[in-house]
Amino acid sequence: MNGLEIFFAECVKAVDAELDKIIPSAESEPNRLPAAMRWSVLAGGKRFRPALCLAVGEMFGASRKSLLKTAAAMEMIHTYSLIHDDLPAMDDDDWRRGRATCHKKFGEATAILAGDVLQTLAFQTLAEDANLSAEVRVKLIAELAKSAAKMVDGQQMDLEAEGKSIRIEELETIHRNKTGAMICGAARSGAIIAGANEAELNAVTNYAESLGLLFQITDDLLDVTQTTEVLGKTAGKDAKAEKATYVSLYGLDEARKLAEAAHARACGELKNIEKETNLLRELAGFILERRK
Amino acid sequence: MNGLEIFFAECVKAVDAELDKIIPSAESEPNRLPAAMRWSVLAGGKRFRPALCLAVGEMFGASRKSLLKTAAAMEMIHTYSLIHDDLPAMDDDDWRRGRATCHKKFGEATAILAGDVLQTLAFQTLAEDANLSAEVRVKLIAELAKSAAKMVDGQQMDLEAEGKSIRIEELETIHRNKTGAMICGAARSGAIIAGANEAELNAVTNYAESLGLLFQITDDLLDVTQTTEVLGKTAGKDAKAEKATYVSLYGLDEARKLAEAAHARACGELKNIEKETNLLRELAGFILERRK
Numbered sequence: 001m002n003g004l005e006i007f008f009a010e011c012v013k014a015v016d017a018e019l020d021k022i023i024p025s026a027e028s029e030p031n032r033l034p035a036a037m038r039w040s041v042l043a044g045g046k047r048f049r050p051a052l053c054l055a056v057g058e059m060f061g062a063s064r065k066s067l068l069k070t071a072a073a074m075e076m077i078h079t080y081s082l083i084h085d086d087l088p089a090m091d092d093d094d095w096r097r098g099r100a101t102c103h104k105k106f107g108e109a110t111a112i113l114a115g116d117v118l119q120t121l122a123f124q125t126l127a128e129d130a131n132l133s134a135e136v137r138v139k140l141i142a143e144l145a146k147s148a149a150k151m152v153d154g155q156q157m158d159l160e161a162e163g164k165s166i167r168i169e170e171l172e173t174i175h176r177n178k179t180g181a182m183i184c185g186a187a188r189s190g191a192i193i194a195g196a197n198e199a200e201l202n203a204v205t206n207y208a209e210s211l212g213l214l215f216q217i218t219d220d221l222l223d224v225t226q227t228t229e230v231l232g233k234t235a236g237k238d239a240k241a242e243k244a245t246y247v248s249l250y251g252l253d254e255a256r257k258l259a260e261a262a263h264a265r266a267c268g269e270l271k272n273i274e275k276e277t278n279l280l281r282e283l284a285g286f287i288l289e290r291r292k
Numbered sequence: 293m294n295g296l297e298i299f300f301a302e303c304v305k306a307v308d309a310e311l312d313k314i315i316p317s318a319e320s321e322p323n324r325l326p327a328a329m330r331w332s333v334l335a336g337g338k339r340f341r342p343a344l345c346l347a348v349g350e351m352f353g354a355s356r357k358s359l360l361k362t363a364a365a366m367e368m369i370h371t372y373s374l375i376h377d378d379l380p381a382m383d384d385d386d387w388r389r390g391r392a393t394c395h396k397k398f399g400e401a402t403a404i405l406a407g408d409v410l411q412t413l414a415f416q417t418l419a420e421d422a423n424l425s426a427e428v429r430v431k432l433i434a435e436l437a438k439s440a441a442k443m444v445d446g447q448q449m450d451l452e453a454e455g456k457s458i459r460i461e462e463l464e465t466i467h468r469n470k471t472g473a474m475i476c477g478a479a480r481s482g483a484i485i486a487g488a489n490e491a492e493l494n495a496v497t498n499y500a501e502s503l504g505l506l507f508q509i510t511d512d513l514l515d516v517t518q519t520t521e522v523l524g525k526t527a528g529k530d531a532k533a534e535k536a537t538y539v540s541l542y543g544l545d546e547a548r549k550l551a552e553a554a555h556a557r558a559c560g561e562l563k564n565i566e567k568e569t570n571l572l573r574e575l576a577g578f579i580l581e582r583r584k
Contacts (some may be wrong), residue, residue, distance in 0.1 A: 031448040084408060087381075089400035108381035109451050112404065116376060117444040119408065123415040124437035127430045134426035138419045141433060145416035152409040156323040159401050 004282040011051040011071075014064065016042065018072040022125055036106040036114035037121075041079045043097035044232075049074045049186040052211075055283060056204055057190030059275045066193055069129040070140055073122040074186050077148050080118035081182075083111050085155065091237070098232035119148070132193065139192055147185025154178025163242045171244050172213075179219070180212030187211070203272040207280065210266035214287050217259040220245035222292065224252065230292050263288040296574040303343040303363075306356065308334065310364040314417055328398040328406035329413075333371045335389035336524075341366045341478040344503075347575060348496055349482030351567050358485055361421040362432055365414040366478050369440050372410035373474075375403050377447065383529070390524035411440070424485065431484055439477025446470025455534045463536050464505075471511070472504030479503070495564040499572065502558035506579050509551040512537040514584065516544065522584050555580040 001009065019041055026035040050071035057067040086093040086101040087108060094104050103111035126141050154177030161174065187208035191201050220238065224247050228235045238245045246255040266284040270277040293301065311333055318327040342363035349359040378385040378393040379400060386396050395403035418433050446469030453466065479500035483493050512530065516539050520527045530537045538547040558576040562569040 029445060031445065031452055033445060033448045080408075084404055087404065089379075089404060110448065112376055112379065112381060113444050113448050113451075116372075116407075116411065117441050119411055120437050120440045120444065124434055124441065127433035127437060134430045138426045138429050138433075141419035141430075142416055145412050145419060148412045149409050149416065152405050152412065153321065153323065153325060156325045156402065156405050159405075160323055 002282075004279065004286055007055070007279060008047075008051055011054055012047050014054075014068060015047045015050040015071050015075060018068045019075060022069075022072055022076075022121065032106060032110055033114055033117060036102055036110050037118055039099070039105055040083050040096070040102045040114065041076065041118065043099055045075065045079070045097055047071075047075060048215075049078055049182055052183065052208070052283065053186040053190040055190070055279050056187045056208075057194045059273075059277065059280065060191055060194030060196045060200065062190065062194035066131045067190060069125050069131065070144075070189050070193060071186075073125045073144060074182070074189065076118045076122040076125070077144065077151075078182060080115040080122070081148075081151055081155070083115040083118070087111060090155075090159070091241070093234050093237065095228060095234050096232070136193060140189055143185055143189055143192060147181045150177040150181035151179075154181065158243070161244060164244075166244045168249060171246070171249060175213065175216040176209070179216045180209060183212035183215060184208040200273060203269055207266050207269040207273075207284075210262045210269065211284055211287065214259055214262035214266060214284065217246045217255055217262060218287060218290055220247045221252070221255055221259065222290070223247075226292060232292070259288055294574075296571065296578055299347070299571060300339075300343055303346055304339050306346075306360060307339045307342040307363050307367060310360045311367060314361075314364055314368075314413065324398060324402055325406055325409060328394055328402050329410055331391070331397055332375050332388070332394045332406065333368065333410065335391055337367065337371070337389055339363075339367060340507075341370055341474060344475065344500070344575065345478040345482040347482070347571050348479045348500075349486045351565075351569065351572065352483055352486030352488045352492065354482065354486035358423045359482060361417050361423065362436075362481050362485060363478075365417045365436060366474065366481065368410045368414040368417070369436065369443075370474060372407040372414070373440075373443055373447070375407040375410070379403060382447075382451070383533070385526050385529065387520060387526050388524070428485060432481055435477055435481055435484060439473045442469045442473035443471075446473065450535070453536060456536075458536045460541060463538070463541060467505065467508040468501070471508045472501060475504035475507060476500040492565060495561055498564075499558050499561040499576075502554045502561065503576055503579065506551055506554035506558060506576065509538045509547055509554060510579060510582055512539045513544070513547055513551065514582070515539070518584060524584070551580055 023037050023041060024034040028034060053071045053074055054067050082096060083102045085091050086096055087103055093101055102114055123141060126137055129137055154174050157174045158178055184205060187204050191204045223235055223238045226235055246258060263284050267281050270280055315329050315333060316326040318330060320326060345363045345366055346359050374388060375394045377383050378388055379395055385393055394406055415433060418429055421429055446466050449466045450470055476497060479496050483496045515527055515530045518527055538550060555576050559573050562572055
């Protein structure tokens with residue numbers, strides 16, 4: 001394994017252990033909510049957002065311990081959004097993270113409530129993080145809330161755009177919100193915990209914005225070029241839903257070029273950070289080259 | 293109007309004005325989410341939880357200004373739960389607060405997302421409340437999160453109990469969570485903002501627990517004895533869904549006696565608070581006598 005692979009493997013292990021501690025055990029409650037939460041959260045996700053939070057925070061000198069609960073909270077927000085996004089009234093998907101979606105396994109009502117309480121638990125986790133001062137905690141809660149609200153805005157715009165022909169600018173606005181905001185929030189949260197200054201926070205924000213765009217373009221590419229088995233979620237569903245994507249608007253070749261440009265912008269921004277930025281550079285490279 | 297009526301009228305006005313400030317205007321976003329949020333939040337609710345938060349907080353000497361954002365956050369959490377509870381996969385209701393439910397008006401997907409982002413906005417509002425110290429804010433966020441998680445637990449238990457015959461103790465556990473937790477959280481939040489001591493917080497908790505039970509029993513009674521027009525939400529739906537209620541388990545007369553006993557316990561608890569508790573006593577009386 002190279003350095004990035006080792007870092008990712010460590011992140012997954014640490015974040016999964018933290019999530020396992022935070023989410024009530026299936027036996028702790030006389031109802032199926034904990035089981036439903038665990039089904040969706042502990043399903044072997046890539047933990048990309050938590051990893052980004054850790055990578056940025058540690059680059060600025062924060063301890064892993066001070067970052068882990070925030071990283072876990074990020075993942076809970078992300079997973080709640082996946083559970084709700086997969087519902088029949090939304091994307092109506094049967095397959096996620098290599099297993100049945102939450103509503104397929106537990107029914108729609110339980111899936112709605114499991115998503116709801118995961119969001120709640122994310123904010124509770126941040127509010128009760130004894131590793132951080134109250135001042136830092138409220139900053140993080142505001143940051144995560146703003147990112148999560150933008151994500152929902154993006155989902156709504158995406159829904160309203162389905163089946164319509166939209167312009168490039170609209171597509172970018174959708175994705176900057178739907179995917180970009182939480183990626184940006186993850187990176188910024190790491191910097192906030194580490195006490196980064198304004199200039200550093202700006203550079204991180206710019207890096208993460210390009211990274212979020214890169215992530216979305218490669219997501220669109222993978223939806224077309226990969227199988228359901230490799231992705232662990234339904235492939236080809238964008239075209240089926242007549243969604244505007246970077247591939248549908250630009251074609252495969254041009255979309256790849258846009259991905260490369262976003263990657264270059266992300267890496268270029270790292271020059272403005274006077275820290276060891278190799279890991280963040282490798283992370284951007286990993287997203288550009290990812291195969292799932 | 294008597295003192296309580298004047299207090300309620302003032303609360304509704306102040307809380308509605310605060311909610312109107314917090315929730316983005318329908319024109320502020322290029323999508324329908326703000327309109328959907330406003331449809332459900334600004335629909336003339338009774339604002340019982342915010343009123344309880346203000347009544348308790350002011351009794352202990354907190355300023356209305358220091359309480360209002362928390363009161364509004366309570367109402368946003370409550371409304372998000374109503375929106376999701378009314379969905380076809382849950383209670384499947386067409387009618388709420390005297391108008392069409394959110395999903396009837398805006399579609400299911402938008403209703404799910406409007407509920408999601410209302411929860412987010414509630415926590416953001418608390419995190420950014422400049423009237424309170426960061427220490428108090430994180431306490432409130434943890435308190436509200438724990439109450440909201442219990443509420444969802446209660447909803448899940450309620451769903452799982454539908455059509456089954458359940459014991460009295462289970463019914464009480466369901467309601468202590470589903471309705472009681474947020475009522476208790478509202479009262480406790482007011483006390484926390486005012487800096488009440490442990491003994492005071494305990495007395496408030498006991499009062500609010502009895503008040504929550506009283507609220508639920510009268511809710512069950514009204515479902516049987518009132519019309520949809522008076523309630524502003526569908527009457528008779530508990531029986532239709534074969535839900536266990538205080539009325540179905542005890543009958544009308546016995547349920548009324550239980551309401552009176554809960555009222556007496558709530559008022560009895562007020563003797564342990566060395567403040568002017570008249571308003572809280574009247575509030576309990578109002579819930580006992582309410583006709584909608």
